[in-house]
Amino acid sequence: MQTNNLPTEDLKKYGIVEPDNSFSKKLSAEDIQKFLSGYTIVADNDKNRATFQLVENNSRLNVVFLERDKNISSILAESKERIEYSEIKDLSKGENQLNFEKKAFVYDKETKNVVEFDLVKNAMELTAIIADKKDAIEINRYKIELQKLKSFLQDKMDQFPEIAKEITSDLNIVSEEINTINSISQNESNSPKQGRSEVQLNVNDPDLYHDAHRKRDEEFDQEEKKEKSRGFKR
Template identity: 45%
Template sequence: MNTAHLPLDDLKKYGIIDQELSFSKKLNEKDIEKFLKGFIMIAENDKHRITFQLQDNNTKLDVHLFERDESLLTLLEQSKKEVQYSTERELDDDRNELDYHRKVMVFNDQENKVEEFDLLKNALRLTNIILSRKSQKESNRYRIELLNLKSFLQEQMNKFPEKSKEITRNINIVSGEIQTVNSISHKDSEPTKNENIFNNKDNGLLEESVELKGNKQPEIEKEEKQRGFKR
């Protein structure tokens, strides 16, 4: 493989290629092909998530580092008991307050794996999942998360008036989901035990979710949706 045009020093620094200019053994041929075509590669380790993407005709490596408020392994374990919520921020953007992500970890017992959603970007799908459990406790926790997110967005509206259009759109999304949760919760006031999280049979329910793995060491993940490889 011709690697002359690639940012070799940066690729070596992050272990994507070795000193012999071979790609990491954690990557198969399909992974490498996607990476070279501009897909984003993601690695996880404890509280940190790092993303890599080749840009400028594969001559530049774009790297972003994110940090969670809880370790990945803790979230994975706890999500098997109940839905987990965590905050993720980018560390290399001068602490931009708008770059705030509330992540939701849900255990898919049908496929025996944990999936990750973004509270804002995947609000509609999350609402479907949470309400399908018919658990007043889970619905209340979810409602509180949405209300907190709405308050955060309203604060950002005052701080960043130049972003008002985008923030207003996001506030409307969150407000709509709060209204949905409130209307359903009033009808189903009694919690039901042992409900399947994914008993909604919509085939697209998990389409934008992210599969997480509990590896202790950093590992290149390989998903084509919001995590792993994506456009």
């Protein structure tokens, strides 16, 4: 684990590191260790999300801005009553890229925490959890969300054949889960094993999001001024 080549200035810009070079007090010792080990910090604010991850042997900070179709507060509240689904768009990617993800938010009654699952990356785990509920309504809602995601991916493939290989991989996963759900609907005794393949360090700190969003706006303003300046040259 490399710590002597950290991108300190970038970490300061986003409030992860304080001016005195210490990590933010909002991060626990465990949070910091996970972050240095490659885990992602997630900062949520209303419909917006910013993620922070150290890459290239901890020498560079990768920042990604995302936008949801729903407020995080309503998602968390609704998930206590039923599994809640949300679509999220990666604002750093163009329309000819896979810039769309669908998430499921599941309330764990034992820990009283809401756990986020990706319908592609965590497909098997999510299917197992929903199947274990043995709730026909939840199973049908999940199937509908999978079908909507499948339709989206198929449309994307038709529009942008140059990324067909990447889309096909996700499409195969979604199709397989639809088949599994169909089997579960016919045979309630079928219960896949449950597990988790991905873990994120979810700080959910709006201050971190605001810092990141402000920085991005400043960069956009600078680029816009440069473009205008170039446009007046003869």
